[in-house]
Structures are given as structure tokens and as C-alpha cells.
Amino acid sequence: MTGAVPALSRTRGFISRRVGSPKPVLMAGILMVAFWVVIAFAAPWIAPYDPNVHDYGAVLSPPSATHWLGTDMFGRDILSRIIHATIVDLQIGVLGVVLPFVLGTFIGLIAGYFGGVIDMVLMRLLDIMLAFPWLILLMAIIAVLGPGLYSFYIAITLVGWVSYARLVRSQVLVLKSSDFVMAARALGYGDMRIMLRHILPNALVASIVFSMSDVVLVLLAGASVSYLGMGVQPPTAEWGVMIAEGQTFITTAWWIPAFPGVAIVLMALGFSLLADGLAEQLDVDP
Amino acid sequence: MSEGPLLDIRGMTVSFRQQRSLTDVVRGAAPRAVQAVQNISLSLERGETLGLVGESGCGKTTLGRAILRLVDYQKGEVFYRGAAVGPLQGNALLSFRRSAQIVFQDPYASLNPRLTVGETLSEVLKVHGLCAPEQRMERVLALLETVGLSQDFVHRKPRQLSGGQCQRVGIARALAVEPEVIIADESVSALDVSIQAQILNLLIDLKEQRNLAMIFISHDLSVVRHVCASLAVMYLGRIVEYGPTEEVFANPRHPYTQALLSARPTMDGSSIRDGSLLAGEPPSPLSLPPGCAFHPRCAKAMSECRTVVPERRGVGTSHDCACLLYP
Numbered sequence: 001m002t003g004a005v006p007a008l009s010r011t012r013g014f015i016s017r018r019v020g021s022p023k024p025v026l027m028a029g030i031l032m033v034a035f036w037v038v039i040a041f042a043a044p045w046i047a048p049y050d051p052n053v054h055d056y057g058a059v060l061s062p063p064s065a066t067h068w069l070g071t072d073m074f075g076r077d078i079l080s081r082i083i084h085a086t087i088v089d090l091q092i093g094v095l096g097v098v099l100p101f102v103l104g105t106f107i108g109l110i111a112g113y114f115g116g117v118i119d120m121v122l123m124r125l126l127d128i129m130l131a132f133p134w135l136i137l138l139m140a141i142i143a144v145l146g147p148g149l150y151s152f153y154i155a156i157t158l159v160g161w162v163s164y165a166r167l168v169r170s171q172v173l174v175l176k177s178s179d180f181v182m183a184a185r186a187l188g189y190g191d192m193r194i195m196l197r198h199i200l201p202n203a204l205v206a207s208i209v210f211s212m213s214d215v216v217l218v219l220l221a222g223a224s225v226s227y228l229g230m231g232v233q234p235p236t237a238e239w240g241v242m243i244a245e246g247q248t249f250i251t252t253a254w255w256i257p258a259f260p261g262v263a264i265v266l267m268a269l270g271f272s273l274l275a276d277g278l279a280e281q282l283d284v285d286p
Numbered sequence: 287m288s289e290g291p292l293l294d295i296r297g298m299t300v301s302f303r304q305q306r307s308l309t310d311v312v313r314g315a316a317p318r319a320v321q322a323v324q325n326i327s328l329s330l331e332r333g334e335t336l337g338l339v340g341e342s343g344c345g346k347t348t349l350g351r352a353i354l355r356l357v358d359y360q361k362g363e364v365f366y367r368g369a370a371v372g373p374l375q376g377n378a379l380l381s382f383r384r385s386a387q388i389v390f391q392d393p394y395a396s397l398n399p400r401l402t403v404g405e406t407l408s409e410v411l412k413v414h415g416l417c418a419p420e421q422r423m424e425r426v427l428a429l430l431e432t433v434g435l436s437q438d439f440v441h442r443k444p445r446q447l448s449g450g451q452c453q454r455v456g457i458a459r460a461l462a463v464e465p466e467v468i469i470a471d472e473s474v475s476a477l478d479v480s481i482q483a484q485i486l487n488l489l490i491d492l493k494e495q496r497n498l499a500m501i502f503i504s505h506d507l508s509v510v511r512h513v514c515a516s517l518a519v520m521y522l523g524r525i526v527e528y529g530p531t532e533e534v535f536a537n538p539r540h541p542y543t544q545a546l547l548s549a550r551p552t553m554d555g556s557s558i559r560d561g562s563l564l565a566g567e568p569p570s571p572l573s574l575p576p577g578c579a580f581h582p583r584c585a586k587a588m589s590e591c592r593t594v595v596p597e598r599r600g601v602g603t604s605h606d607c608a609c610l611l612y613p
């Protein structure tokens with residue numbers, strides 16, 4: 001391993017030499033995602049108002065110089081609420097992908113590497129999961145666990161691992177019979193070493209690219225679930241909750257649901273661009 | 287050290303079962319199996335170089351991998367220094383892994399693309415505990431020098447190397463455990479001709495310096511003649527002729543060997559073609575012809591070739607041939 005022999009570790013400039021300079025699409029994706037990350041962490045300092053303070057003198061006021069994106073039915077500043085909700089939605093998008101990613105990768109690796117009965121059982125389980133519409137399944141699991149963000153994370157993990165397991169398994173099947181894995185077996189390396197050091201790092205590229213576009217789906221699922229009252233609970237600001245609350249006012253105060261909707265689209269777009277950019281970058285350079 | 291050959295392969299048989307389709311299962315058809323290697327016996331002395339030649343799909347690679355226990359075999363056994371390799375477990379198996387190594391055909395595919403050359407080589411030393419951690423770097427550099435690569439290569443990834451350089455790293459990795467046997471599986475056929483010569487010379491030098499036994503798998507007869515002292519010709523999973531290389535080249539007995547030799551291109555464009563050129567493709571290993579597997583393509587086939595499977599018989603000094611022409 002690199003730790004034991006420092007001189008063997010990677011040289012400087014390794015990343016840039018290997019991957020090359022980022023393409024415009026990837027650059028745009030990185031910038032947009034970075035924008036949301038900055039907003040999320042700087043929220044307390046950049047939000048003009050407290051997101052949860054009711055101002056009954058300014059109820060349902062349209063976008064203006066004092067309230068750039070208007071106020072809702074309690075007089076809360078929409079812009080401030082969107083800014084404060086960013087960290088919640090970013091967390092939903094990231095955790096809602098990382099957890100299924102980890103579980104799915106683990107299952108796909110085990111199934112692909114060991115094959116046989118283990119593979120058969122896991123893949124039939126996967127087929128059963130695929131047979132259900134995933135959003136319905138997601139909501140059913142949350143309904144059983146009770147509403148809230150933790151239920152959402154558990155449910156999305158139980159539903160979302162399927163895609164990652166399939167992607168990783170197919171890669172593992174190919175890599176398992178490659179010459180360098182054969183060489184590792186000829187050298188007597190253990191299964192754990194072969195799986196974790198020789199197969200897994202080479203099997204992850206497709207999953208990483210997919211995970212970026214999965215963020216979009218999870219973000220929308222999170223918003224949908226919150227919209228239905230099964231995710232983030234009011235008064236916590238969350239884009240889906242804000243849309244849900246504002247929908248009754250859509251004809252009189254369009255700004256309440258519209259701007260959180262725009263925020264969702266812009267965050268989703270950022271991750272989509274990141275996904276496309278990564279795919280482009282890593283495909284030529286796997 | 288026990289008497290007898292270093293590596294002794296007895297009655298090796300490898301078959302791969304085909305997945306039965308649903309209709310086969312319903313009809314109750316027996317599962318079909320590809321007979322990749324059939325009842326092969328070979329032995330290898332210390333320092334000996336054995337060439338294994340034959341067409342694509344004749345089972346050369348499978349035989350090489352089965353010897354190293356990288357593929358399961360159904361019958362037969364490999365004996366290393368008189369001890370059976372099949373039942374080895376744990377440390378005993380690891381010790382066998384240190385004795386016998388393989389060099390692959392595709393130089394790029396044989397290296398993990400994520401690891402630097404240094405990481406690939408030091409991993410071998412680490413897993414086998416071959417030297418103290420602080421000496422690993424030194425050993426890695428020494429290995430690189432052995433295969434003719436400079437120290438600069440330590441930090442490079444396979445993508446930054448040429449095919450020949452990758453192959454040198456693959457050889458260094460095999461040498462890291464200081465094996466006694468190396469199986470070179472088409473190790474030069476994916477390289478440019480000029481690089482082929484370099485890698486071949488490297489293998490020959492290493493073999494002489496370290497008194498390595500080598501099984502050299504190839505379809506290139508001129509390469510085999512250059513490198514190997516003895517030669518085994520395979521056809522559809524069986525050895526049809528075996529003998530000292532020069533003897534086999536000068537006096538090929540099996541019609542298949544004769545056809546292979548006459549198909550060699552020559553420098554002046556003329557060839558020793560005498561009508562024994564092979565026609566057609568080898569039959570599918572899923573349904574081998576009865577009798578001698580070569581009879582449908584053999585110019586000298588007789589009626590009993592269709593029914594009798596020929597055994598290997600001596601046709602000269604340590605020269606065997608499996609053909610009914612030589613009873």
C-alpha cells in the first residue's frame with residue numbers, strides 16, 4: 001500500500017495529467033453545484049430576513065425592492081426561505097444518493113464476484129424491486145416508518161440501491177475475468193484484496209456518473225414526498241414544502257410556489273451538467 | 287529436492303459446462319460441455335522451455351491456466367516437485383503461487399489501470415512478505431532494472447506506458463516472487479515485431495540467469511523454434527505431437543504438425559507447401575468428431591480414424607505422436 005512506502009505514492013500533477021483540463025459542460029456543472037453549496041453554508045449571513053418570522057404587515061406581497069421574491073401567506077420572505085432551505089435540499093440530494101450508492105455497490109460487488117447462489121438470490125430480489133413503481137414503493141415505506149427525513153433516507157436507500165447494484169455487478173462480471181484480476185489470483189491475493197483494490201476502483205466509474213443524475217431524481221422525490229407531507233415537516237423551510245404550501249395561492253400569489261420550483265430546477269440542472277461532464281471526461285479516460 | 291520432473295501434469299481434463307437453455311431443460315437434454323483440454327500429460331524439468339502451439343481455441347490458454355489452478359479441472363492432477371497442487375490450501379497454496387507465475391498476452395489488460403507500476407510491484411512483495419516494508423522501494427527498483435526499465439517508471443500508470451513497457455512490468459510482477467516456472471501465454475503476440483524480439487530476448491535472458499522453467503504458449507512457430515527446447519502441438523484439447531523442437535521441425539510426424547509447418551510463411555516467398563495445407567476451420571469443441579478429432583481435415587485419414595482415438599506413442603527419441611499412421 002502507498003502508506004507503507006511513501007516514495008511510491010502518487011506524484012504531484014497526477015490528477016491533471018490523467019484527467020486533462022475540464023470541459024465546458026463539466027465546468028458549468030461544477031460552478032452551479034458549487035454555487036448551491038456556498039448558498040447552503042452561507043445561508044445565515046446572506047439571507048436578508050429570518051426564514052420563520054411572520055410579518056403580518058407584509059402578507060402575500062409580490063416581488064419588490066424590500067422582498068425580492070415576495071412573501072408568503074404568513075409574510076415570510078421567500079428568498080430567505082429558499083436560501084435557508086438549500087442546505088436541507090442539498091442534504092437530501094447528497095445523502096439520498098450516497099446511501100443507496102454504498103448499499104448498491106456492496107450488493108453488486110458481492111453478487112458479481114461470488115456469483116452462483118448468492119448472485120441468483122440477490123438478482124431475483126433486484127427483479128422484484130424493479131417490478132414496483134419506485135415512487136409508490138418509496139411512499140409506502142415512508143408511510144410504514146412514519147413521516148420525516150430519516151424515514152425518507154431509509155426508504156430511498158431501500159429503493160435506490162437497485163440501479164447501483166446492477167451497474168456495479170455488470171462491471172464486476174467483466175473485470176472478474178480480466179487479465180489483471182487473473183494475475184492477482186495467480187499471485188495468490190485474497191478475495192478481499194482482489195475485490196476492494198483491483199475490481200472495485202475500476203467498477204465505479206459508471207456508478208459515479210449515474211449518481212450525479214440520480215441526485216436530480218432524488219431531489220425531485222424528496223420534494224414530492226415533502227409536498228405530500230411525508231418528508232420535511234413545516235415550518236422548516238424546504239423547497240417541496242414551500243411549493244405544497246403555496247399551491248393554493250397559485251392564482252393570486254404565483255411567486256410562492258414558482259421560485260422554490262425554479263430553485264429545484266437550477267440545482268437539478270447543476271447536477272445534470274456535472275453528470276454529463278463527468279461522463280464525457282471519464283469516458284475518454286476510464 | 288525430490289527426484290523427477292519439476293512440474294508433472296497427468297491426465298489433465300478441463301471442460302466448461304454450457305448453461306442449459308429453458309427448452310433444453312424442458313426437453314430434458316443433457317447439459318453440453320466444451321471439452322477444452324482432454325487427458326493431457328506433460329512434464330517440465332527445471333530450466334526447460336516447452337513450447338505449446340496450436341490454432342486459436344485449441345485449449346492452450348486453458349491448459350496454461352489450469353496448471354496454475356486459475357481454472358478448475360475435472361480430471362487429472364498437477365504435481366509440483368512431486369506434490370499434488372489441487373488439494374493445496376492457505377499457506378501451501380500461497381507457496382505454490384510463489385513458485386509458478388504467468389505472463390499474459392494483452393500487456394495493457396494485464397495491469398490494473400488504477401495502480402502505478404510501483405504500487406503493482408510493491409503489492410506483490412507486501413502480500414508475500416518478501417522483504418521488510420522499508421526495503422520494498424529498493425526491491426521494486428531492482429525488479430524494474432531486471433526487466434530493463436528505468437526508475438522513472440515507478441510512478442507511471444499503465445496508460446502512460448507502451449505495450450512493450452507494460453509487458454516488461456508484467457514480467458517484473460511475475461518475477462517479484464522469484465518463481466521457478468513461468469507460463470508465458472502468447473506473451474509477445476500482441477506486440478510489434480521489433481518489440482517482440484526485445485521481450486523474447488528478455489525472457490530468454492531471464493530464463494538463463496535464473497534457470498527458469500518456462501511453458502511458452504504461442505501460435506507463432508518461428509518464435510517457438512527460437513525459444514523452446516521442446517515442443518508440444520495441440521489440436522482441439524489434445525496433444526498430437528511432442529518432441530525436441532528441432533526434431534519436430536525437421537521430422538514432423540503428425541499430419542496436423544506437417545500442415546502447420548508447411549503453412550509457415552518463408553522469407554523468399556516460396557514455401558514448402560506440398561498440398562498438406564489445412565482446409566476449413568477446426569470443428570466446434572462442443573461436438574467433437576468421434577475417433578481422431580483431426581480426421582475431417584486430415585489428408586491422410588483412414589477409415590479407422592473415424593472410430594479410434596489415437597494414443598500418444600513414441601516415434602523417435604523422446605518424440606511422441608498421437609496418430610494411427612504410426613502404430
